[in-house]
Amino acid sequence: MRSIYRLFIFLMVMGFGMSAWARSDRAETSASTAAARSEAAAERIFNQEAKLVENMHGYTPLVETYIQRLKPDSDLGTFPDKDRYFLGRLVLGEKGLNNQAFKDHNKLRFMSRVLDRLDSFYRINYPHLGFMQMIFLNDQFDKDHYALKYIRQQFLGEVRTLVFDVVPRPHADETRFQGRIWVEDRDYNIVRINGTYGPNTETKFYLHFDSWRVNMQPGVWLPAYVYTEESDAQRDSTRKLAMKGQTRLWGYDLKHSGQQSEFTAMQVESTDVTDNSTRGANEIVPVQSQHLWEREAEDNVLDRMERAGILAPDGDVSKVLQTVVNNLEITNNLNIEPEVRCRVLLTTPLESFTVGHTIVISRGLLDVLPDESSLAMVLARELGHIALGHRMNTKYSFSDRMLFPDERVFRQIDLVQKQQDELAADQKGLELLQNSPYKEKLASAGLFLRALGTHSRDLTWLVSPHFGNRLAKSSPIRVAALSQAPELEVKNVAQIPALPLGSRIKLDPWDDHVEMLKSKPVALHSVRDKMSFEVTPVYPNLVNFDRASRSEIAAKPAQQ
Numbered sequence: 292m293r294s295i296y297r298l299f300i301f302l303m304v305m306g307f308g309m310s311a312w313a314r315s316d317r318a319e320t321s322a323s324t325a326a327a328r329s330e331a332a333a334e335r336i337f338n339q340e341a342k343l344v345e346n347m348h349g350y351t352p353l354v355e356t357y358i359q360r361l362k363p364d365s366d367l368g369t370f371p372d373k374d375r376y377f378l379g380r381l382v383l384g385e386k387g388l389n390n391q392a393f394k395d396h397n398k399l400r401f402m403s404r405v406l407d408r409l410d411s412f413y414r415i416n417y418p419h420l421g422f423m424q425m426i427f428l429n430d431q432f433d434k435d436h437y438a439l440k441y442i443r444q445q446f447l448g449e450v451r452t453l454v455f456d457v458v459p460r461p462h463a464d465e466t467r468f469q470g471r472i473w474v475e476d477r478d479y480n481i482v483r484i485n486g487t488y489g490p491n492t493e494t495k496f497y498l499h500f501d502s503w504r505v506n507m508q509p510g511v512w513l514p515a516y517v518y519t520e521e522s523d524a525q526r527d528s529t530r531k532l533a534m535k536g537q538t539r540l541w542g543y544d545l546k547h548s549g550q551q552s553e554f555t556a557m558q559v560e561s562t563d564v565t566d567n568s569t570r571g572a573n574e575i576v577p578v579q580s581q582h583l584w585e586r587e588a589e590d591n592v593l594d595r596m597e598r599a600g601i602l603a604p605d606g607d608v609s610k611v612l613q614t615v616v617n618n619l620e621i622t623n624n625l626n627i628e629p630e631v632r633c634r635v636l637l638t639t640p641l642e643s644f645t646v647g648h649t650i651v652i653s654r655g656l657l658d659v660l661p662d663e664s665s666l667a668m669v670l671a672r673e674l675g676h677i678a679l680g681h682r683m684n685t686k687y688s689f690s691d692r693m694l695f696p697d698e699r700v701f702r703q704i705d706l707v708q709k710q711q712d713e714l715a716a717d718q719k720g721l722e723l724l725q726n727s728p729y730k731e732k733l734a735s736a737g738l739f740l741r742a743l744g745t746h747s748r749d750l751t752w753l754v755s756p757h758f759g760n761r762l763a764k765s766s767p768i769r770v771a772a773l774s775q776a777p778e779l780e781v782k783n784v785a786q787i788p789a790l791p792l793g794s795r796i797k798l799d800p801w802d803d804h805v806e807m808l809k810s811k812p813v814a815l816h817s818v819r820d821k822m823s824f825e826v827t828p829v830y831p832n833l834v835n836f837d838r839a840s841r842s843e844i845a846a847k848p849a850q851q
Contacts, residue, residue, distance in 0.1 A: 448831065639653070
């Protein structure tokens with residue numbers, strides 16, 4: 292019996308040992324499999340990023356960067372007290388990244404430029420090219436220079452992503468990215484980059500950034516937004532940096548913008564061509580001829596602006612603006628020929644102007660206007676120019692005047708009005724408002740003007756138009772709106788004089804179409820949520836192209 296008992300114990304021990312060995316073997320196999328999968332995933336990520344950089348050689352999108360320097364405030368936390376602005380075209384050539392800057396003739400007055408240069412010793416210089424570089428990872432993004440450490444899965448919008456920490460290899464002594472990436476789990480394209488470059492030196496300071504890409508075509512993810520922020524960062528022994536900025540890219544498919552069409556799209560309705568001697572004579576009288584000539588100049592300018600990537604195609608937002616213009620025309624018994632049209636300038640600086648009988652309002656201005664009556668105030672002012680017959684220069688009726696590089700569009704097209712015409716249009720606009728449904732609703736418009744006046748002393752680039760005139764401080768519309776407006780109350784959460792940038796308009800980076808955001812307003816919990824005229828982070832609602840219409844690919848603002 293004792294022998295049998297010993298044998299039983301021996302077999303039990305052997306069984307446990309073999310079981311433990313099997314578990315250890317399975318664990319080692321599982322770890323080995325996980326490591327292999329992680330290595331394979333990292334290889335696909337490195338390859339896809341290299342493919343993106345290669346594909347970017349075929350695109351030349353516009354890149355706009357708007358930066359606000361922040362100052363501490365006891366009520367608001369911080370508020371912007373200085374700004375900078377850049378607009379250029381990204382060109383990825385054989386020698387790396389290049390910036391073709393758009394040249395502007397109406398940016399800052401001479402004294403403002405002088406003061407800006409005098410202040411350069413105390414401020415940080417922000418090169419536009421540096422913000423363009425934030426759309427890419429380092430040019431040596433491979434397994435020899437970086438290790439990827441898997442963290443978790445996470446949905447960004449409707450896209451499931453894999454999250455990795457990006458760690459530079461210890462032996463790498465060049466500038467390297469440090470942070471985190473989000474990778475969509477279909478083809479392993481990087482869709483979000485969050486972190487910074489380093490190390491910082493006495494001459495170079497790298498900003499933190501959050502860079503997003505959008506699925507613009509099947510399998511094609513391209514850079515669309517970059518948010519940059521530093522909160523009280525130590526720049527050197529004497530200076531600290533607090534700022535935030537937003538970079539937007541659009542115009543990827545510019546070659547198909549405008550009204551261009553292939554010759555193969557032409558159709559002939561009938562092969563029967565007969566001589567119709569009964570056709571009437573040309574009945575266009577001189578006044579009509581003049582209007583047609585002016586319309587041709589107008590269409591030439593609008594088409595050139597659209598092909599340069601700074602004007603949105605006609606669309607839904609234009610119809611919204613047109614509705615307000617129709618309200619003003621009907622209530623004032625205006626019958627304007629040719630009809631008044633509306634378009635959207637794609638840039639951030641706040642401006643409105645006329646191109647013949649077309650009213651153009653910038654994306655930035657539409658973003659920050661608080662309500663329809665404020666919009667009516669802006670449109671009435673421009674409609675005043677049209678109603679008074681202020682004409683654009685018909686030199687643009689000659690097509691050869693449209694032959695210039697895109698980067699010179701602001702200099703080659705002059706739409707600035709004479710000062711006396713501006714004052715007359717402003718007075719006419721006030722008359723239009725007084726006969727309209729918006730007559731008793733100008734309090735919010737006046738409040739907007741109060742807030743704009745408060746910020747315009749500091750945010751000089753935001754209020755500097757590319758094409759149009761600045762809003763006169765003593766204009767009739769301004770005086771009338773301010774007379775209805777209450778005083779600004781910074782601590783009043785219910786008083787919203789202006790919205791943050793990005794609150795109303797969503798821009799399709801691929802084909803430049805714009806739409807109104809349809810998200811519900813967000814309740815404000817404190818005065819720090821107001822953020823009038825401020826830059827905010829952008830969270831794109833990521834969707835896969837084959838599962839969404841073009842209108843679903845849009846950015847969600849931090850507040851509306």
